[in-house]
Amino acid sequence: MPAFSLEPEQTAWCAELRTLAAERLRPLADKGEPGRVNRPLVAELGQLGLLSRLFTSGALDLCLMRESLAYACTEAETALALQGLGAHPIHAHGTPAQRAHWLPRVTEGTAVAAFALSEPGAGSDAAALALRAVPDGEPEGPDGPRRWRLTGEKCWISNAPEADVYTVFARTTPGAGARGVTAFLVPADRPGLTGTPLEMLSPHPIGSLTFDAVPVTEDDVLGEVDRGFRVAMGTLNLFRPSVGAFAVGMAQAALDATLAHTRQRDAFGAKLMDLQAIAHQIAEMALRTDAARLMVYAAATAHDSAAPDVPKRAAMAKLLATETAQYVVDAAVQLHGARALRRGHLLEHLYREVRAPRVYEGASEVQRGIIAKQLYATAPHPAPHSTTEAP
Incomplete structure (x- = not known):
């Protein structure tokens, strides 16, 4: 399927998702408490079958879900995405026992998952993790599982400290x-694991975690020992384009609200839409939104086809879409004026929501670094004694 075109059934599905988000998810989101996990909302996502699609669909379907939900209910979009982010490592790298225990509960919406990678001193530089997994004695017998104790902190963890299970990344080999x-699968009830909620600009739940000699064994490992970074990067390569889809959904909502407002608003003896400066601004907002959407779809299609340049495409999609959404929402606020800054207005809500995606799952600067690294790795080396100067 071309990256620039959706099939009719996909377009119809997106429209259905927007309706579901507005009619069934928005009322539950409105009843939730900002900064807290909204379990009725998560359960409804499970009842609608959307959580199960996180693990049975490809990257493009994930993007279509996130974009469509974000358009009508950002809280529902975020709840869906956080379940996927936290549980995808279980789906992709878990043992049969881990998968059997957790995935049904996650997809039903009865268990909340979280992805615990960032630390106070290791945000953008994820390889600088300091949470330690210290060996805890010798295995019990020749076939007994290895044991560790997790000691340290995690910070800026979505769904913390209310999640039921965490995918936790810890250092098992110092200096490596x-x-x-x-990567370890850590249930929230493990002794020594505590957390604190953080008050953030955006209203979704986020907190810090403290690990005080939390016991884990080889049975809790996701993937292989000392290979957890692959688990993290594989998850992020899937979800980064869909962060872009979240951003595109918000940009489209802001654009549509601005079209409606400028069509009916009178100013300076005319409708706002009839003023050339306004019309040109609207055109720029639409141009950038569509360009970002195409980049997101292309990156998702590349992921689904196992293209070799997925990290670069994923980084490009997240970078362009999140920066675009920031521009579009800001321009929409400007064109609406003071009414858009009033608490409860759609654009006031989007203005708070749109800032965080430029930071989480790799800040914009990190994405530029990934893109440049991939470009240099694949660019042909110049021939000896060649010059780049014009003749």
Whole structure:
């Protein structure tokens, strides 16, 4: 399927998702408490079958879900995405026992998952993780599982401290950088694990976690020991384009609200839409939104076809879409004036929501670094004694 075109059934599905978000998810979101996990909303996502699609569909379907939900209910979009982010490592790397225990509960919406990668000193530089997994004695017998104790902190963790299970990345080999990190599946009731909610600009739940000699064993490992960074990067390569889809959904909502407002608003003896400066601004907002959408769809299609340049495409999609959404929402606020800054207005809500995606799952600067690294890795080397100067 071309990256620039959706099939009719996909377009119809997106329209259905927008309706579901507005009619069934928006009322539950409105009843939730900002900064807290909205379990009725998560359960409804499970009842609608959307959580199960996180693990049975490809990257493009994930993007279509996130864009469509974000258009009508950002809280529902975020709840869906956080379930996927936290549980995708279980789906992709978990043992049969881990998958059997957790995935049904996650897809039903009865268990909340979280992805615990960032730390106070390791945000953008994820390979600098300091949470330690210290060996806890010798295995019990020749076939007994290895044991560790997790000690340290995680910060800026979505769904913390209310999640039921965490995918936790810890350092098992000191001084080894990205090659010494292991992913562990840690239930929230493990002794020594505590957390604190954080008050953030955006209203979704986020907090810090403290690990005080939390016990884990080889049975809790996701993937392989010392290969956890692959688990993290594989998850992010899937979800980064869909962060872009979230951003595109918000940009489209802001654009549509601005079209409606400028069509009916009188100013300076005319409708706002009839003023050339306004019309040109609207055109620019639409141009950038569509360009970002195409980049997101192309990156998702590349992921689904196992293209070799997925990290670059994923980074490009997240970068362009999140920066675009920031521009579009800001321009929409400007064209609406003071009414858009009033608490409860759609654009006031989007203005608070749109800032965080430029930071999480790799800040814009990190995405530029990934893109440049991939470009240099694949660019042909110049021939000896060649010059780049014009003749």
